[in-house]
Amino acid sequence: MNMVEVIARGAVRRAHDLPCPFCGADPPLAAKIAGRFVVGCENDDCAANPQVSGSSLTETWEKWNRRAARGS
Ligand SMILES: [Zn+2]
Structure with missing residues (x-):
């Protein structure tokens, strides 16, 4: 299972959080991976x-x- 699949399965969307500063994808996705929480941009074009x-x-x-x- 790669990172993208894990994020898609564990997705928790929070509409009030800020979009990606690079591509504007809104909202990013959160997942719990190996005991750590990860939030990241999922846009293939980013x-x-x-x-x-x-x-x-x-x-x-x-x-x-x-x-x-x-913005960085
Ligand atoms: Zn992005």
């Missing part, structure tokens, strides 16, 4: 497919939003 990870889902979304707001 040049960067940024991801963040954390020990809780809330922490991970907060990291995503900080990154998305910074």
Whole structure:
């Protein structure tokens, strides 16, 4: 099972979170992978497919939003 499949199966969408700063895909997807929570862009056309990870889902979304707001 590759990363994309895991994210699609474990998807938790949160409409109020920020879109990808690179491609504008909205919203990104969250998944729990190997005990870590990962939020990332799932868009096949995205040049960067940024991801963040954390020990809780809330922490991970907060990291995503900080990154998305910074635009890098
Ligand atoms: Zn993207």
